[in-house]
Amino acid sequence: MGFFGDPLYTPTYKVAGDEVAVFDTCKGVIRVRLDGAGAPIHVANFCELAEKGFYDGLTFHRYVPGFVIQGGDPRGNGTGGPGYRIHEEYSTNPRNSHVDGALAMARSQDPNSAGSQFYFCLGPQHGLDSGYTVFGVTVDGLDTVSALRQNDVINTITIEHVSA
Numbered sequence: 001m002g003f004f005g006d007p008l009y010t011p012t013y014k015v016a017g018d019e020v021a022v023f024d025t026c027k028g029v030i031r032v033r034l035d036g037a038g039a040p041i042h043v044a045n046f047c048e049l050a051e052k053g054f055y056d057g058l059t060f061h062r063y064v065p066g067f068v069i070q071g072g073d074p075r076g077n078g079t080g081g082p083g084y085r086i087h088e089e090y091s092t093n094p095r096n097s098h099v100d101g102a103l104a105m106a107r108s109q110d111p112n113s114a115g116s117q118f119y120f121c122l123g124p125q126h127g128l129d130s131g132y133t134v135f136g137v138t139v140d141g142l143d144t145v146s147a148l149r150q151n152d153v154i155n156t157i158t159i160e161h162v163s164a
Contacts, residue, residue, distance in 0.1 A: 042135035
């Protein structure tokens, strides 16, 4: 997660709108259609980090049954991030809906504090809609999302370009 002292970052990745994130985890593969139109900063940031290999070998550090499974922290304990933070988009994303399998960015109390930590919703979590940016939804591998637990490993996250 970003921290108050970390700079606000604008990614340089150019969102094409056809991005699918492929999570290869120790429990199986998850495919997530990213929402470049609704959350372009979050999608660009996530794609940049994934393409750099930032997430490779990290673990899911937080599991709350029936709520979320969270990963993307290089420290593995919920306190780390990429050294910068990005601007929130939950207030502008028309599809900011925490449905089952939604992929969203974790943050601290500062709305503009997301960085690298993300979570998958384990069931609908619409109470989060007004405070956390959803930037993708699982299109394949929801059973894998449901099987993930704390300390499970993210082998790799790759970005594919797939037409709708």
